[in-house]
Amino acid sequence: MEGGYRRAVAHTTVQPSTASLTAGLLDASRGPLHPLAAQTLTAALGVAWADPGARHAPGRAARAHLDTARAVLAGALGARPDELSLHGSAEEALALGLDGLLHARRRAGDRTVAGATERSVLLLRAGAEDAVAVEGTGRVDADAWERAVAAPGVAAAVLQTANGEVGTRQPVERLARAARDAGVPLLLDATASVGREPLPPGAGDVVVADAASFGGPPLGLLVVRTGTRSSLPAPRREAEHGRAFAAPWVPLALAAAEAWRQTEHACADDTREARALVDRVRAAAAGVRDVEVLGDPTDALPHVVTFSVLLADGEALVDELAARGVAVASGSACTSSTLRPSHVLAAMGVLTHGNVRVTLPLASVAPDREDAVALLCRELPDAVRAVRVRMGTEDL
Amino acid sequence: MSGDATVDARGTRCPVPVIRVARATQDLSPGSTVVLLADDVAARSDVPAWARMRGHGLTLEDEGSWTRYTVVVGTTVARST
Numbered sequence: 001m002e003g004g005y006r007r008a009v010a011h012t013t014v015q016p017s018t019a020s021l022t023a024g025l026l027d028a029s030r031g032p033l034h035p036l037a038a039q040t041l042t043a044a045l046g047v048a049w050a051d052p053g054a055r056h057a058p059g060r061a062a063r064a065h066l067d068t069a070r071a072v073l074a075g076a077l078g079a080r081p082d083e084l085s086l087h088g089s090a091e092e093a094l095a096l097g098l099d100g101l102l103h104a105r106r107r108a109g110d111r112t113v114a115g116a117t118e119r120s121v122l123l124l125r126a127g128a129e130d131a132v133a134v135e136g137t138g139r140v141d142a143d144a145w146e147r148a149v150a151a152p153g154v155a156a157a158v159l160q161t162a163n164g165e166v167g168t169r170q171p172v173e174r175l176a177r178a179a180r181d182a183g184v185p186l187l188l189d190a191t192a193s194v195g196r197e198p199l200p201p202g203a204g205d206v207v208v209a210d211a212a213s214f215g216g217p218p219l220g221l222l223v224v225r226t227g228t229r230s231s232l233p234a235p236r237r238e239a240e241h242g243r244a245f246a247a248p249w250v251p252l253a254l255a256a257a258e259a260w261r262q263t264e265h266a267c268a269d270d271t272r273e274a275r276a277l278v279d280r281v282r283a284a285a286a287g288v289r290d291v292e293v294l295g296d297p298t299d300a301l302p303h304v305v306t307f308s309v310l311l312a313d314g315e316a317l318v319d320e321l322a323a324r325g326v327a328v329a330s331g332s333a334c335t336s337s338t339l340r341p342s343h344v345l346a347a348m349g350v351l352t353h354g355n356v357r358v359t360l361p362l363a364s365v366a367p368d369r370e371d372a373v374a375l376l377c378r379e380l381p382d383a384v385r386a387v388r389v390r391m392g393t394e395d396l
Numbered sequence: 397m398s399g400d401a402t403v404d405a406r407g408t409r410c411p412v413p414v415i416r417v418a419r420a421t422q423d424l425s426p427g428s429t430v431v432l433l434a435d436d437v438a439a440r441s442d443v444p445a446w447a448r449m450r451g452h453g454l455t456l457e458d459e460g461s462w463t464r465y466t467v468v469v470g471t472t473v474a475r476s477t
Contacts, residue, residue: 292449310449311415333410333438341410341438351445352438353411396418 028361034215090210093220100230109153164192167304216259309354410438
C-alpha cells in the first residue's frame, strides 16, 4: 500500500514504503530532505551517534562533527559558532529566544511588540490583543510599530523577515532601526526565508531559523548575538551555551549543515526559477472568477503564493486538488483542528474561507516541481468550478 | 423579497454564513438591506471581505456571543469576470 507500512514475516516493522511522495508536491512548509543531506544523515548514523558531551572516543568524534556542523550553520546566519545553539524545533528556538530577552529585560518591562502576522508561538507570549496592525498585504504598519517600540514598558520586539503563509516581506531595515533607536532588543524570525533569500545583514539581536526551510531536517537554530542581554529563568540548562537541557542529536546537525552547503550553492538559481513558477500560479489564480490572490505580488518570498476562493470551502478545494494530483495547504478554519481561520489571513482582513496555499519545494528535493505547477494551473479553474457546483454557490 | 430580510446563521460554521448572506442579497436592488446574525469566528473576516469584493456596504454590531452584520446592497455589483 503506497504511503503505508509493510508487514515483515516474523515481526511488524514501521519501515515506510519507499514510494516517492513528492509528485505534485506544492506544500513545502516542511519539505523532504535534500538528497545529499539524506546521504549525510545515513553516513552520520555510523560515526556521530554518541553524546557529544562524553569523554570517550565516540563522544569526542561526535563533538568534532557537531563543531563542524555548528560552524557551517552559524555561517548560514552570519553568526559565530559560539552565538548559535541548536534545538529540537524552530518553535522551541523562537520561544527560548524570546524568553531569554524577556527575562533579561524584566526590570525594563514585560511588554512585547509583535506584528499581528507573527507566528503563533510568539503571539502566545506577546499577547495577540496588543499586536501591531498589518496592512492588507500583511506588511506591518511601520508608523504603528515605531510608536509601539517607543512606548514605556517594552522588553522586546519580534519581527519576521517575511511571512511564511502569504510570502509578504517585512520592512526589516526600518523596523529594526526603530527598535534599536528605542533601545529594545529585536528577535528576527527568519524561519520562512533562510535558504530562499539572503538575510538582511546585521538585523536582529536574536535570529531564529529552521533547517527544514533549506532542505535539512526540522532543527531550530537560535543565534544570540554577542553583547545581547539574554538569560533564561531557572532551572539551569547545561547544553548549547546554557540554552538547552540536552545536546542535539549530532546526525541531525550534520544533515542540516550539508543541506545548507548544497542550498546556499543553488540559492540564486532556485530563487529565480521559483519566482517565475509562483508568478504562473498567481496569474492562473487571478484568472478564475472571484478569486483573490493575497499578499504583496512582488515584495515577497520567491516560493510562496496564497489565494482565497469566494464562496468555496477550503477543505473541499484541498481535497479536490489532491484528487487531481496536486498537494496544497490551506489557512481556512475548516482545515484546522481548532476550527479557527489562520490568524494571518484574519489580521490582513481578507477572505479566510476557500484558502489555498502554495509553498514551492526546493528544486533539489522536488525536481518535478515545474510539472506540479503546470498541473495546478491547468486543473485550478475546473477544480474551483467543481467545488462551487457541489456547494451550490456557482451562481452567487 | 422584502428589503429587510434577516438571515440567522448562528450555529453554522465557515463558509456557511457568508454563503447564506450572499444568497439573500442575490437579485436585490441597490440600497436594500439584509441582516445576518452569525457566531462563527471566520465570519468576522469573511463577511467584510465578501462585502468589499461585491461592493456592498456593511456595519457590524457585537451582541456578545454573536455578531449582527447589516449589509446594504451596493450600486455597483463588483462581480469580477
